[in-house]
Amino acid sequence: MAGKRSVSNVLGLAVLSYLSQQPMHPYALGRMLRDHGDARSIKFNPGSLYMVVGQLARAGFVAEQETGRDGQRPEHTVYALTEDGRRELRDWLRELVAQPQHEYPAFVAALAFVSALPPGEVTELLARRLDLVARQQAEIKGLIQDSLAQGVPGLFLLEEEYRLAQLDAEYGFVQRLIARMADPATDWITLWADHHKQIDRERGRQ
Amino acid sequence: MAGKRSVSNVLGLAVLSYLSQQPMHPYALGRMLRDHGDARSIKFNPGSLYMVVGQLARAGFVAEQETGRDGQRPEHTVYALTEDGRRELRDWLRELVAQPQHEYPAFVAALAFVSALPPGEVTELLARRLDLVARQQAEIKGLIQDSLAQGVPGLFLLEEEYRLAQLDAEYGFVQRLIARMADPATDWITLWADHHKQIDRERGRQ
DNA sequence: GGGGTCATGTAATAGGTTACATGATTCT
DNA sequence: AGAATCATGTAACCTATTACATGACCCC
Numbered sequence: 001m002a003g004k005r006s007v008s009n010v011l012g013l014a015v016l017s018y019l020s021q022q023p024m025h026p027y028a029l030g031r032m033l034r035d036h037g038d039a040r041s042i043k044f045n046p047g048s049l050y051m052v053v054g055q056l057a058r059a060g061f062v063a064e065q066e067t068g069r070d071g072q073r074p075e076h077t078v079y080a081l082t083e084d085g086r087r088e089l090r091d092w093l094r095e096l097v098a099q100p101q102h103e104y105p106a107f108v109a110a111l112a113f114v115s116a117l118p119p120g121e122v123t124e125l126l127a128r129r130l131d132l133v134a135r136q137q138a139e140i141k142g143l144i145q146d147s148l149a150q151g152v153p154g155l156f157l158l159e160e161e162y163r164l165a166q167l168d169a170e171y172g173f174v175q176r177l178i179a180r181m182a183d184p185a186t187d188w189i190t191l192w193a194d195h196h197k198q199i200d201r202e203r204g205r206q
Numbered sequence: 207m208a209g210k211r212s213v214s215n216v217l218g219l220a221v222l223s224y225l226s227q228q229p230m231h232p233y234a235l236g237r238m239l240r241d242h243g244d245a246r247s248i249k250f251n252p253g254s255l256y257m258v259v260g261q262l263a264r265a266g267f268v269a270e271q272e273t274g275r276d277g278q279r280p281e282h283t284v285y286a287l288t289e290d291g292r293r294e295l296r297d298w299l300r301e302l303v304a305q306p307q308h309e310y311p312a313f314v315a316a317l318a319f320v321s322a323l324p325p326g327e328v329t330e331l332l333a334r335r336l337d338l339v340a341r342q343q344a345e346i347k348g349l350i351q352d353s354l355a356q357g358v359p360g361l362f363l364l365e366e367e368y369r370l371a372q373l374d375a376e377y378g379f380v381q382r383l384i385a386r387m388a389d390p391a392t393d394w395i396t397l398w399a400d401h402h403k404q405i406d407r408e409r410g411r412q
Numbered sequence: 413g414g415g416g417t418c419a420t421g422t423a424a425t426a427g428g429t430t431a432c433a434t435g436a437t438t439c440t
Numbered sequence: 441a442g443a444a445t446c447a448t449g450t451a452a453c454c455t456a457t458t459a460c461a462t463g464a465c466c467c468c
Contacts, residue, residue: 009455010315017319020405027420041318043310047457050421055455076420086409093323096316098331100338100376103311104249109216110302111364112247113223117299125304132306155394158317162379169375170306173368188361199226203292215427233448253429256449261427282448418465427456437446 005092006059012052013096014042016061016081016089023065025076026053041159053079061085107170116199119181119192126178130171137167211298212265218258219302220248222267222287222295229271231282232259247365259285267291313376322405325387325398332384336377343373 018024018032030049033039056062057079065080081089114122140160147157154161180186224230224238236255239245262268263285271286287295320328346366353363360367386392 010310010312013315013319017322020322020408022408025420031419038318040308041310041314045457046421047459048455051456089322093316093319094327094331096312097320097323097328098334098338100335100342101312102246103309104216104247105309105311106216106302106307108247108365108368109219110299111368112244113219113299114303114364115361116223116226116295117303121300122303125300128304129306132304136306153394153397154392155321155397158320158383159314162314162317162376165375165379166372169371170368173371177364186360188359191359191361202226202228231448233446237447251429252449253431254427257428414468416465416467418463420462420464422461423459425456425458427454429452429454431450431452433450434448435446436448437444439444440442 005088007052007055007061009048009052009055010042010096011044011048012056012061013089013092014038014044015049015052015056016085016092019062019079019081020086020089023078023080025078026050027076029053056085059084059088061088115192115195118196119189123178123181126174126181130174130178133167133171133174137164137171140164140167211294213258213261213267215254215258215261216248216302217250217254218262218267219295219298220244220250221255221258221262222291222298225268225285225287226292226295229284229286231284232256233282235259262291265290265294267294321398321401324402325395329384329387332380332387336380336384339373339377339380343370343377346370346373 014033015029018029024032026049030044030046033042033044033049038044053062057064061082062079062085063082065078067075067077117125140163144157144160144164148154181188220239221235224235230238232255236250236252239248239250239255244250259268263270267288268285268291269288271284273281273283323331346369350363350366350370354360387394
């Protein structure tokens, strides 16, 4: 729907969202990100934050409101959302909710080239992955339980539930993959072996 | 396992993998990426390719082998994998297969801030997403069928099957989410309404 | 009262994307 | 023969990450 956003880093979305609740200075935004757990959903490092706020300001989505100070701490510039910023926030969210993006998870790349490893080793590696995925699932479940226990409404835990659903699917996929590789009917062994013979031939030629 | 790879862009993994089959020049690498469909798994644009090849060369993973030409086309530099490069390829793959990375899909960010939109609208947007997810599923299924029909072994379609599994999970999640929002027992409505009252209050204050 | 950590940010550097340049081949 | 596309890459620009600087506050 929107050709190209003037600020494309999703960290900007977080900034717009926080500023829609009250004006803030960048450092406070960073604290929010960390404390409110949104740094799990959005890649965050302090340098990028100032950059993004600068971009948002140039685009007219936020405006310097005042430059204040707290006690004898360094001065800080407080930013507020503009009317354009409010529109951008809603429009951006609409796009992200309604339109699935084509993404590039690391595991997809790994699968695309996994035949460069010998099959026996791949089976072992997948088993290790399975274990680590299970740990992540447990961790997220714990996090959700703790949050609910502290009174956080489920509405604010949707990201984590989504991650969990993705991890469940990944777990199943990897399990089935391991089984398929072990199954003699699959017949990847000869294919795989040929592939490696070719690699070795090439290697000899250098 | 590896502290920090000297080349972190996964496009470099694709380059290492192709070069393990035969020496090539960057443009040919680009063609492979496109034609072999790996550009669906790895973000690719021509500029980045030359950059990454340069990084790999500085790191000693690939080396200029000769500078040739084809017909009267411009000269081109052919690169070959080094022994270090072969090691890096295997090590990198091992890491990517065995260790799940923390990722930041756009939809996670959307979910984290979705309460900034009114609930009625969110339901509609989710329904549209559902439709688009279904289309992607169909597209991938078609792609897999076509490839199998043309004799591509399933071993080289794992990425697409993985994507499919993730999309299935996403479809289910979104469906359940829509249902939960419609369910009176969920009781997000008042919460959500309060949230928006606060936003409006804030808006008035500007 | 000295050693950490917090608050606030800037500057340097590296990484990635877009736009363009140039000649060859191919199409109509 | 002119237009379009392919082959090959370079350069300029923008984005993002890392490293550092400075003074407060806090702890023992």
